[in-house]
Amino acid sequence: MIFGSVNDFEQEYFAPLMNKAVKHLKETEWSQFEAGSYEIDGDNMFAAVQELTTFDREEKDAESHAQYIDVQYLISGEKAIYVARPSKEHVISEYKLDSEDVILYSKDQNESKLNLLAGMFAVFFPNDIHTPGYINNEKKDIKKVVIKVKVPN
Numbered sequence: 331m332i333f334g335s336v337n338d339f340e341q342e343y344f345a346p347l348m349n350k351a352v353k354h355l356k357e358t359e360w361s362q363f364e365a366g367s368y369e370i371d372g373d374n375m376f377a378a379v380q381e382l383t384t385f386d387r388e389e390k391d392a393e394s395h396a397q398y399i400d401v402q403y404l405i406s407g408e409k410a411i412y413v414a415r416p417s418k419e420h421v422i423s424e425y426k427l428d429s430e431d432v433i434l435y436s437k438d439q440n441e442s443k444l445n446l447l448a449g450m451f452a453v454f455f456p457n458d459i460h461t462p463g464y465i466n467n468e469k470k471d472i473k474k475v476v477i478k479v480k481v482p483n
Contacts, residue, residue, distance in 0.1 A: 364379065398480055399479040400478065402474060408472070438459050
């Protein structure tokens, strides 16, 4: 997992596809985009702009992916994301890797909480179990973009 602000981030440390994702975060005026999906580089990279109200921790299961890395960027508002490392203690509620590239967990262990403000992002790799969109201090309307970067074979 990587966590930071696009304004303070030096992208030369990333692989080419990740550099492209961070460049899109920095150079695109995401606040002007409506909610929906946007192609960046075919199946290799695409974006999903989302508008939602943050929710309580108990309202949503954690998730992980296998085929795509999540680059979650907060356009406006504030939210919390919980993240955990893989563990045999996690309880899988739904296994949809083949159809939707997601495993959902009804119970996960040893989570860490990340607080994101507008302009911040977090990168979640396939082993990062994460639960985005939670209340930080109180329910807030947020707008975010998730850039999905295909894991190289």
